[in-house]
Amino acid sequence: xxxxxxxxxYDIRGLYPExxxxxxxxxxxxxxxxxxxxxxxxxDKLTLVVGTDMRVSSPSxxxxxxxxxxxxxxxxxxxxxxxTPTFYFAVSHxxxxxxxxxxxxxxxxxxxxxxxxxxxNRGLVKIGKPTGMDDVKKMVLENDLPKPAPGGSIVKKSGxxxxxxxxxxxxxxxxxxxxxxxxxxxANAMGSQYIEALFKRVPQELIRMNWELDxxxxxxxxxxxxxETLVDLQKRVISENADLGLAPDGDGDRLFFxxxxxxIVPPAIITSIVAxxxxxxxxRDTIYVDIRYLFTPKKIIEEAGGKVEITxxxxxxxxxxxxxxxxIFAGESSAHYFFRETGNAESQMPVILMILKxxxxxxxxxxxxxxxxxxxxxxxxxxxxxxNAAEILDALSQxxxxxxLKTMDGVAISYPDWxxxxxxxxxxxxxxxxxxxxxxxxxEAKRDEIKALIESLAK
Numbered sequence: 001x002x003x004x005x006x007x008x009x010y011d012i013r014g015l016y017p018e019x020x021x022x023x024x025x026x027x028x029x030x031x032x033x034x035x036x037x038x039x040x041x042x043x044d045k046l047t048l049v050v051g052t053d054m055r056v057s058s059p060s061x062x063x064x065x066x067x068x069x070x071x072x073x074x075x076x077x078x079x080x081x082x083x084t085p086t087f088y089f090a091v092s093h094x095x096x097x098x099x100x101x102x103x104x105x106x107x108x109x110x111x112x113x114x115x116x117x118x119x120x121n122r123g124l125v126k127i128g129k130p131t132g133m134d135d136v137k138k139m140v141l142e143n144d145l146p147k148p149a150p151g152g153s154i155v156k157k158s159g160x161x162x163x164x165x166x167x168x169x170x171x172x173x174x175x176x177x178x179x180x181x182x183x184x185x186x187a188n189a190m191g192s193q194y195i196e197a198l199f200k201r202v203p204q205e206l207i208r209m210n211w212e213l214d215x216x217x218x219x220x221x222x223x224x225x226x227x228e229t230l231v232d233l234q235k236r237v238i239s240e241n242a243d244l245g246l247a248p249d250g251d252g253d254r255l256f257f258x259x260x261x262x263x264i265v266p267p268a269i270i271t272s273i274v275a276x277x278x279x280x281x282x283x284r285d286t287i288y289v290d291i292r293y294l295f296t297p298k299k300i301i302e303e304a305g306g307k308v309e310i311t312x313x314x315x316x317x318x319x320x321x322x323x324x325x326x327x328i329f330a331g332e333s334s335a336h337y338f339f340r341e342t343g344n345a346e347s348q349m350p351v352i353l354m355i356l357k358x359x360x361x362x363x364x365x366x367x368x369x370x371x372x373x374x375x376x377x378x379x380x381x382x383x384x385x386x387x388n389a390a391e392i393l394d395a396l397s398q399x400x401x402x403x404x405l406k407t408m409d410g411v412a413i414s415y416p417d418w419x420x421x422x423x424x425x426x427x428x429x430x431x432x433x434x435x436x437x438x439x440x441x442x443x444e445a446k447r448d449e450i451k452a453l454i455e456s457l458a459k
Contacts, residue, residue, distance in 0.1 A: 002027060006113070007137040010128040010316045013104050013113030016057040020112055022064040029065045029100065031139035032116050033072050034146045035132055036098045045151065047075045049099030051087035053190055053251050054213040057112045062102045065114075066154065073149030078156045081213070083190035083252030084115060085347050089164045090157070091117055092124050092343025106223035106249040109216050122323045123344035128316025161197040168198070168349035171341045173281065177353065178360040180243040181205040183258075185233040187222035188214035191248025191255070191348070198349050202356075207240055209233060222250035225334060225381070227264065234262035243359065244366050246352065253315075253346040254335040257355065259366040268293040271331025272300035272373045274354045278329050279304040286327030288318055291409050292421045292434040293333045295376035312409040313423065319344045333381075333434070379435040379447040386431050388459040389424050395457055396422055396450070418442050420450055 002024045006014035012028060014020040020028075037046055048069060052062040058081075066076055077099075079090050084101050091099040098118040104111035117124045125131055139145065181204075186192040188210045199206050209232070210219040220229045224247040237245040237258050245258030257265040268289070275287045275297065286307045289297045298308050311321045311330070315338070318330045322344040330338040337351045338344055355366075362369055386392065393411045400420075403413035410423025410432075418437035425432055433450060437443035 002140055004137065004141060007133055007140075008128075009133070010126070010314050011105075011113050011115045013107065013111060015110055016061075016112045020061070022060050025061050025064050025114075026068040027140055027143070027145065028114065028136075029068050030072065030145040031136045032100060032114070033069055033074060034139060034144070035127070035136050036118055037146070045073065045075050047077060047097050049077045049079060049087065049091050049096050051079045051082045051084075051090070051099070051101045053084075053101070053103040053215075054081055054188075055104065055112055055215040056109065058102050058215065061112055065100070065102060070152030070154060071148045072146055073152045075152065076154045078154055079160055080156070080158070081190075082160065083194050085253055085342075085345065085349070086160055086164055086194060087115075088117065088124060088345030089167065089342055089347065090160050091119070092345060093163060093167060095119070101251070103251040105251045106221070106225070106254070108221055117345075120323045122326050123340065124319060125323060126316045126319045126345075128314065130320055131316055133316075161194065164194070164347075165197055165201045165349060167341065168347065168353055169201070171339060171350040172277070172353045172357055175357045176360065177202055177356045179204055180356060180359060181207065181240060182244055182246060183207040183209065183233060183236045183240055183242045184246040185209035185219075185236075186211065186248050186252070187220055187229065187250065188212060188217055189222040189248070189250040190252040191246075194252060194349055195246060195248070195352075198352060202353065204356075207236065207242065209236060217250075222248075224249055224254065224256040227380075230256065230258065230264060234258055234264070238262045244355070248348060252348065255337070255348040255351060256335050257366075259370060261367050263367065265366070265370055266293070266296070266378050267331065267333050267335040268296045268378065269370055269373050270335070270351065270355070271337070272297045273358055273369070274331065274337065274351055275301050275306060275329055276304040277354050277358065279306045282328050286325055288321055288327055288330035288338070290318065290332045291406065291412050291423070292381070293376075293378050293436050294419070295436050295438065296374060297331065299375045300373060310406075310408070315346065376436050376438050377440045377443040379433070379443055382433040382447075382451060383425075384431045384433070384454055384458055385429060386454075386458045388457070389431050391459075392431060392454055392457050393422060396453070399453065418446050420446065422450075422454070
């Protein structure tokens with residue numbers, strides 16, 4: 001039996017081996033293969049990229065997946081142990097049809113999963129709820145699978161990281177970049193791979209924490225959204241008198257920055273910095289931001305002459321929007337950053353380079369640059385375990401009915417000087433709250449007010 005709940009909004013993810021194991025992954029990848037083959041002539045060979053992360057269960061799951069795909073007649077391009085951004089880059093840059101990455105992102109070590117993508121007209125199409133996940137789920141649950149076919153093959157591809165570094169330099173215009181002291185903590189996960197490759201090409205004074213790949217995550221969970229995982233990095237940045245800190249998540253597709261004072265940099269400000277730099281060379285282009293935090297990036301982007309498009313939360317929704325309207329960049333409040341030049345996929349190398357470019361040019365501490373871009377104050381995300389999400393969303397809509405309501409992703413209500421977003425998680429049984437305001441005291445007051453209301457209604 002394969003539990004239906006492992007088919008998430010953005011990927012497939014479950015506990016190993018209870019929910020995802022070497023046997024049932026064969027059914028799952030068979031369904032994914034059939035999904036990718038839809039609309040193609042029966043005898044057409046499908047070329048499919050397969051990558052994997054460093055989790056303890058990943059080698060055996062990846063082998064089972066590759067063996068199954070070969071038995072179905074697929075031509076496999078095996079790119080080995082790579083970050084998710086490197087996987088996306090490989091599929092997009094080399095023009096492959098589709099691919100899958102065996103990973104559970106930032107989840108604890110007992111989890112694993114599958115992310116999968118295909119080539120679209122304007123970049124990669126990530127398969128999630130809006131783009132085909134329900135089709136794959138239906139095939140799995142109904143055992144509607146393809147039959148074995150001869151002719152499958154495997155080739156290994158290397159050298160991808162080097163090409164990814166060069167592409168990242170091309171995105172930002174290959175500027176002069178100074179040397180900075182940088183502390184990086186990838187939590188023994190995939191981010192160390194691309195940070196190491198990048199700084200071999202663009203040398204920096206790199207202080208490494210929790211660097212060796214270890215799928216048991218001995219130091220801490222690789223989830224920088226849990227701020228307690230950043231404490232040691234923040235202290236190290238201060239004690240080393242470093243210029244900044246870097247904290248990627250487990251599969252490397254999210255990246256948090258720490259300034260020289262040890263403060264966590266809001267991802268909305270990173271989005272604003274990168275967007276303004278890109279718009280200097282691509283005026284009037286479109287930048288995408290998710291519904292959670294809008295005040296700072298919207299103001300910065302519009303001042304830089306760009307157009308803002310608001311999206312739902314989640315990479316599948318963001319890349320869907322980018323494929324439809326062709327914008328240059330997207331920044332998500334959970335520290336995912338997407339570039340048109342990487343097939344609309346997450347890529348953290350050009351973000352790092354862009355920040356170093358600005359630090360070099362401005363000659364100021366990171367914290368001062370952050371304040372130049374700050375237009376609002378954010379609460380950070382608060383999560384509530386509840387069973388009555390609809391009731392709470394309705395109550396919030398009624399209480400704040402005099403504000404401007406958006407319902408693209410839960411409930412978001414805006415006033416001239418403050419706004420909030422409350423939405424259900426796409427991956428966990430949680431209600432998520434974010435509040436922002438132009439003044440710090442207003443944000444704090446409204447944050448506390450809405451938290452208290454949700455807690456009073458929670459069941």
